Amino acid sequence: MIRITDFSFRYREGAVPAVSGANLSIGRGEFVGVTGAAGSGKSTLTYALNGIVPHCYPGDFYGSVEVDGMDTCEAALTDVSRVVGSVCQDVESQFVTSVVEDEVLYGLENFAVPRGEIESRLTRALADMGIADLRERAIASLSGGQKQKVAIASVLALRPQALVLDEPTAELDPASSQNVFDLLARYARQHGTAVVVVEQKIALLARYADTLVIMEEGRIRFADAPAAVLAHDGELARIGVSCPRATALVNRLRAAGVCGGRTARTVREACDVVKEAAA
Ligand SMILES: Nc1ncnc2c1ncn2[C@@H]1O[C@H](COP(=O)(O)OP(=O)(O)OP(=O)(O)O)[C@@H](O)[C@H]1O
Numbered sequence: 001m002i003r004i005t006d007f008s009f010r011y012r013e014g015a016v017p018a019v020s021g022a023n024l025s026i027g028r029g030e031f032v033g034v035t036g037a038a039g040s041g042k043s044t045l046t047y048a049l050n051g052i053v054p055h056c057y058p059g060d061f062y063g064s065v066e067v068d069g070m071d072t073c074e075a076a077l078t079d080v081s082r083v084v085g086s087v088c089q090d091v092e093s094q095f096v097t098s099v100v101e102d103e104v105l106y107g108l109e110n111f112a113v114p115r116g117e118i119e120s121r122l123t124r125a126l127a128d129m130g131i132a133d134l135r136e137r138a139i140a141s142l143s144g145g146q147k148q149k150v151a152i153a154s155v156l157a158l159r160p161q162a163l164v165l166d167e168p169t170a171e172l173d174p175a176s177s178q179n180v181f182d183l184l185a186r187y188a189r190q191h192g193t194a195v196v197v198v199e200q201k202i203a204l205l206a207r208y209a210d211t212l213v214i215m216e217e218g219r220i221r222f223a224d225a226p227a228a229v230l231a232h233d234g235e236l237a238r239i240g241v242s243c244p245r246a247t248a249l250v251n252r253l254r255a256a257g258v259c260g261g262r263t264a265r266t267v268r269e270a271c272d273v274v275k276e277a278a279a
Contacts, residue, residue: 001194002026002049002162006063009044009053018044020218022063026162026211028192031185033205033226035198036215037240042198045215046164048072049196051080068161082111085160089167091151100126100142101135104154111158125157128187130179145176149183156187162194163187169201177201181208203244206230206265214241227263246270253277 004024010017019041026032034042047053048065055077065072072080088094097103104122113121126132129149134142139150148168155163165184169177181197185208188195199205205212206226214222214229216239222229230236233243233251243251250264250273259277264270 001028001030001068002196003066004045004048004063005065007045007048007065008062009048009059011044011057011059014059017060017218019048019215022220024213024220024223026194026196028161028194029188030194030210031188031208032194032196032211032213033199033209034196034213034215035200035202035205035241036221040215040240041218042215043166044218045213045220046086046166046196046198049162050084050086050164051075051077052086055080082158083161085155085158085163087148087151087155087163087165087168089170091147094151094154095139095147098139100131100137100139100150103139103150104157107154107158113158121157121159125153128156129153129183143176144171145173145179148172148176148180152180152184156193160193162196165195165197167198167200169199169204177204184208202241203266206244206247214239226265230265231263250274 004022007022008017008020022045034045036042044053049067049072051072054061054073061073068083070080070083095103097106101122104125108118108121126135129152131146131149131153134146139147168180172180181204184195187193209226211223212226212229213220221239230243230247233248236243246264246267250259250270253259259273262273264273
């Protein structure tokens with residue numbers, strides 16, 4: 001579905017490449033979390049997926065990035081945006097209307113979706129994000145989590161093959177963050193859409209992502225199942241990525257020979273590992 005091959009990019013004003021030698025394959029329905037220290041190249045990697053790099057930021061682009069067979073560097077940005085939906089970090093800046101249903105309709109009309117499909121797509125996208133009841137609400141009256149879901153629904157109504165989100169929970173409390181991830185993970189599974197999320201909250205990524213990508217100084221340092229990546233907590237700490245506390249605790253117990261080989265991604269998994277060790 002998504003194939004990143006030997007991708008490197010240096011911004012025109014950049015002294016060094018923002019991303020170097022990245023290789024990654026993402027399947028349909030796969031939920032991928034990308035994290036890493038500030039400036040490690042997370043956003044640049046996602047910009048290559050939605051074509052912002054190199055179409056909006058010129059620079060030296062090497063390798064290739066393909067989504068659903070489309071080369072995002074070669075194709076026109078409008079064609080890429082039909083295949084890759086994007087939700088930026090500041091959703092307020094993404095809104096172009098003031099009412100929820102108008103916001104979803106705006107994208108559908110802009111993409112010239114046939115009239116007969118518009119109502120069903122609108123209803124479905126709102127239902128998929130659990131906000132059918134907000135249809136007639138003014139966007140300004142919504143909470144941060146609700147606004148985030150409106151922004152995501154507006155993009156999902158366009159039925160992209162892949163969805164890219166930059167820190168969708170940055171402004172949200174823990175319960176709303178978890179709710180947004182729940183909805184995204186379910187959507188990816190049900191619709192076969194590849195979902196790529198840049199996120200600082202590693203505990204959320206560990207719980208929901210199929211694949212966890214760790215960036216270090218422009219390079220993909222790890223790309224594997226969360227448990228496999230989190231087993232390297234010492235290396236992660238060195239590159240500025242903190243493991244969830246439950247993971248760090250179990251890794252320490254394992255290093256001390258107290259429990260066996262399994263890595264815990266969540267508090268519940270940590271409890272299971274400790275119970276097994278005590279049994
Ligand atoms: N428009 C630009 N022009 C020049 N250099 C840039 C530009 N945008 C980003 N960079 C540089 O590219 C590198 C990677 O930046 P990028 O934003 O991709 O990293 P990031 O991991 O997403 O960072 P953050 O977590 O701070 O958003 C950084 O060194 C950054 O300074």
